Amino acid sequence: xxxxxxxxxxxxSVYLRFLEQxxxxxxxxxxxxxxxxxxxxxxxKDLSFFGSFGKRGLGYAVPELTRRIRDILGLERGYRVVLVxxxxxxGALVQYxxxxxxxxxxxxxxxxxxxxxxxxxxxxVVRDVKHLETDLKKDPSDIAIxxxxxxxxxxxxDRLVRSGVKAILNFAPVPLNVPxxxxxxxVNMALELETLSYSLANR
Amino acid sequence: xxxxxxxxxxxxSVYLRFLEQxxxxxxxxxxxxxxxxxxxxxxxKDLSFFGSFGKRGLGYAVPELTRRIRDILGLERGYRVVLVxxxxxxGALVQYxxxxxxxxxxxxxxxxxxxxxxxxxxxxVVRDVKHLETDLKKDPSDIAIxxxxxxxxxxxxDRLVRSGVKAILNFAPVPLNVPxxxxxxxVNMALELETLSYSLANR
Numbered sequence: 151x152x153x154x155x156x157x158x159x160x161x162x163s164v165y166l167r168f169l170e171q172x173x174x175x176x177x178x179x180x181x182x183x184x185x186x187x188x189x190x191x192x193x194x195k196d197l198s199f200f201g202s203f204g205k206r207g208l209g210y211a212v213p214e215l216t217r218r219i220r221d222i223l224g225l226e227r228g229y230r231v232v233l234v235x236x237x238x239x240x241g242a243l244v245q246y247x248x249x250x251x252x253x254x255x256x257x258x259x260x261x262x263x264x265x266x267x268x269x270x271x272x273x274x275v276v277r278d279v280k281h282l283e284t285d286l287k288k289d290p291s292d293i294a295i296x297x298x299x300x301x302x303x304x305x306x307x308d309r310l311v312r313s314g315v316k317a318i319l320n321f322a323p324v325p326l327n328v329p330x331x332x333x334x335x336x337v338n339m340a341l342e343l344e345t346l347s348y349s350l351a352n353r
Numbered sequence: 354x355x356x357x358x359x360x361x362x363x364x365x366s367v368y369l370r371f372l373e374q375x376x377x378x379x380x381x382x383x384x385x386x387x388x389x390x391x392x393x394x395x396x397x398k399d400l401s402f403f404g405s406f407g408k409r410g411l412g413y414a415v416p417e418l419t420r421r422i423r424d425i426l427g428l429e430r431g432y433r434v435v436l437v438x439x440x441x442x443x444g445a446l447v448q449y450x451x452x453x454x455x456x457x458x459x460x461x462x463x464x465x466x467x468x469x470x471x472x473x474x475x476x477x478v479v480r481d482v483k484h485l486e487t488d489l490k491k492d493p494s495d496i497a498i499x500x501x502x503x504x505x506x507x508x509x510x511d512r513l514v515r516s517g518v519k520a521i522l523n524f525a526p527v528p529l530n531v532p533x534x535x536x537x538x539x540v541n542m543a544l545e546l547e548t549l550s551y552s553l554a555n556r
Contacts, residue, residue, distance in 0.1 A: 351427025
């Protein structure tokens with residue numbers, strides 16, 4: 151299996167959304183392109199990674215394509231996700247419907263603030279972050295979401311990595327250092343606004 | 354002025370964070386590289402866009418570099434930002450410190466839900482989205498944040514575009530169609546997790 155580029159993976163995620171909402175047994179590359187904001191040629195190229203199973207004039211079989219994309223994205227198995235940082239962003243993330251829908255289950259929430267520890271969030275009790283290592287030893291997680299203040303993030307990430315976490319979604323506005331076998335995605339909302347600001351200032 | 358790539362703009366944003374926290378009068382490319390998780394060569398290349406004002410062996414003058422980056426990112430002027438969608442994500446965004454800190458001021462919040470309209474959020478009263486056009490005519494905004502459900506997003510964006518908004522930060526999990534003179538950035542948290550899931554499944 152060839153390595154798929156990050157941008158192709160993102161488009162597959164987008165196609166999957168529409169496939170899951172489709173009410174017809176087949177869908178054309180043109181329709182997927184329209185829904186996904188891209189071109190038919192791009193759709194056909196993206197889906198050619200799976201071998202050729204679209205039929206010219208008939209389009210793709212929705213159930214088969216859905217299954218193939220879910221499989222390639224690793225979504226068939228479901229993931230346990232721990233969240234570190236019970237601030238405002240953490241609160242929005244815990245209740246974010248999209249995660250559970252896609253098989254990402256937040257199974258534990260940690261914070262170091264005594265005022266937050268013990269409070270109940272969406273059915274989970276916020277735990278003292280000092281238990282992070284022992285909890286992960288008992289119940290390993292592949293994925294962690296870090297929503298701590300910037301100054302705490304690297305130390306939290308080091309602890310997660312030592313506890314075997316292999317993928318981190320980072321909301322702290324700071325780049326994180328991890329070993330090569332650990333994957334990090336950073337989502338920085340202010341930075342997104344700054345790229346918009348740049349394009350407004352330089353139009 | 355040459356057009357700067359999106360990835361350079363993102364790195365400039367990251368450098369700016371560290372420059373604003375710097376406690377020394379000068380900073381070296383090596384130090385910026387270390388903080389920003391990149392290489393000295395990349396830092397020097399990124400900053401060469403501004404002409405050469407770093408001095409070999411002395412580094413960059415922090416106040417000057419800070420001002421130049423803020424200027425190029427268009428951050429000197431401050432922005433009025435309207436938020437459409439007073440859900441959980443909207444709630445986290447309204448209170449997100451990073452925005453105000455960088456000069457992005459959320460000046461109005463809209464929703465269509467009668468239970469939310471009239472409630473007070475961070476000093477702002479949630480307004481009925483039916484007032485969007487008349488409000489923007491009175492108080493134009495360059496930037497809007499869309500945090501509505503997927504099915505409402507495109508219609509909201511069409512209305513924003515018709516009202517003169519030129520840059521949109523989109524949290525709805527759907528691609529948006531806009532005219533070429535309008536810039537959209539989509540932040541999709543589930544999609545970020547899916548790219549992590551892909552890398553876990555294909556390691």
